[in-house]
Amino acid sequence: MVKFRTMREVNNMKKETIINEIKESILDIVYPLRCPICDEILVQKSFLPGAPRIKIHEKCMKKITTINEPMCIKCGHQLLDEGLEYCSDCKKISHIFNQGKSLFVYKNEMVKSMYSFKYSNKREYAKFYAEYTYKKYNQWLQRIQPDVIIPVPMHPKKIKKRGYNQSEIYARELSRLTGIPVDNKSLKRVVNTKPLKELTTQQRKNMLKKSFYSENLFNKYKKILLVDDIYTTGSTMDAISEELKIKGIERVYCLSICTGKGY
Ligand SMILES: [Zn+2]
Ligand SMILES: [Zn+2]
Known part of the structure; x- marks a missing residue:
């Protein structure tokens, strides 16, 4: 049922946006x-609320x-x-996710940028990554129409150590620009896997099996956009997609800030 907003609700929403923009300027x-x-x-040209x-x-x-x-x-x-x-x-591989996109090739300057984003508390870099995502893939996002953005979860032990999940920071910035909500509760990482860097695709697959757990999502969403910092072989995205599809999701799309060359 379509719910019409009252004038008071519309005015309150406008007020909230203006207050948020002033807060952001400060x-x-x-x-x-x-x-x-x-x-x-x-160096910014303008700090006026709402100015780019x-x-x-x-x-x-x-x-x-x-x-x-x-x-x-x-x-x-x-x-x-x-x-x-x-x-x-x-x-060679038949992926379980439906489609994926990335922004940058993971080399040189981007390796440094990603490292600082993940380990040196440079959370603000997400503003650039998200803005570039919006510029590049907004049309794609409008076409696929995800119901929700889910960041690739980190194991609670790792979050405790690092202080934040970089994929979630990126998801929140992207949500601000697109209006697609973020859900960081429904999907959990239940096994604290070792770094996957040195492993082959098959070893990654075995390691990631049963690493993720999601609640039943039949009534909640149909299409999910998973976001992560770096896409390597797609094993993580596939392991999550498998879990999500078992729990009732029809389509899983992936978006990563960086990816390997692929050729
Ligand atoms: Zn610079
Ligand atoms: Zn491919």
Whole structure:
């Protein structure tokens, strides 16, 4: 049933937006944003509420490799040849998730940026990652229409040690721009896995089996957007997708800030 908002509700919503924008302006002045590549303070043209803020230096943007068409239609890896549909990975593996996209190739400056984002409390970098996501993939998001954004969960022990889950920080910034809500409660990481870096795809698969647990989601959502910082082989996204699909989700999409080259 469509619920019409009263004038008072609309006015309250406007007031809330204005208050949030003023709060944000003050925060931007007190804690100036830093560039996610060189970590220097960004000089803003305006701190007026609602005015756009610079999130990265132009010269630093040129140093990073963005993912562009042609992309693998399954996982979103960069392809070199227009004539191809799938990357070499997706030709071999049949993924459980429906489709994935990423923003940047995980190399050089982006490796440093991701490291600081994950381990050095540079949570503010998420503002740039999310803004770029919105610019690049808003049309895709509108097409797939996810009901909710779910960040890839970290084991509670790891969160305690690190203080925050970087994927959740990214999810929250993306939610602010897209209006898609975030759910960080329904999906849990129940096994504290070792770093997967050195493992083969099969070893990753075995390790991740039963690592995630979600409540039944039949009545809650149909389409989920999973977000993570780095996509490597897709094993994590597949392990979660398997769990989510068992619990009633029809389609699972993935979005990662960085990915490997894929060719
Ligand atoms: Zn910079
Ligand atoms: Zn692929």
